[in-house]
Amino acid sequence: MSHTCKAFVVMCMDFRFQNTFDQWLQKNVGQGNYDRVGYAGGVKDWEKVFSQIEISKRLHQIKEVVLINHEDCGAYGAAGTPERHKHDLKEAREKVLKAFPDLKVSLYYTKLNGDMELIK
Numbered sequence: 001m002s003h004t005c006k007a008f009v010v011m012c013m014d015f016r017f018q019n020t021f022d023q024w025l026q027k028n029v030g031q032g033n034y035d036r037v038g039y040a041g042g043v044k045d046w047e048k049v050f051s052q053i054e055i056s057k058r059l060h061q062i063k064e065v066v067l068i069n070h071e072d073c074g075a076y077g078a079a080g081t082p083e084r085h086k087h088d089l090k091e092a093r094e095k096v097l098k099a100f101p102d103l104k105v106s107l108y109y110t111k112l113n114g115d116m117e118l119i120k
Helices: 015-028 046-060 082-099
Strands: 007-011 034-038 064-070 104-110 116-119
Touching (some): 007 015, 007 046, 015 104, 082 116
Parallel strands (some): 007 034, 007 064
């Protein structure tokens, strides 16, 4: 029995986005092919997020990390502008790649209407 998967995915725990995230993951990563965690604020608590990436890489030999933040995030409050989310996502990508240069890192900012914007 294989204990590997393609990706590690971190997103916010906000219930309003779970259906969008489920559908997107099914289409883009594949059922049962990822480790998924949900934290208030997505990548906002970096130490917590990073520790889980390390575990997923060690135990499941992931090849990709997907980081998702979203519009109207209560954990960010008034500071949660689109620019702030994109900045935090990009900073998180840099930290992942510094520790694990072999991983692919994808960033998304999800809007309330369900649109998921790829952040370059």
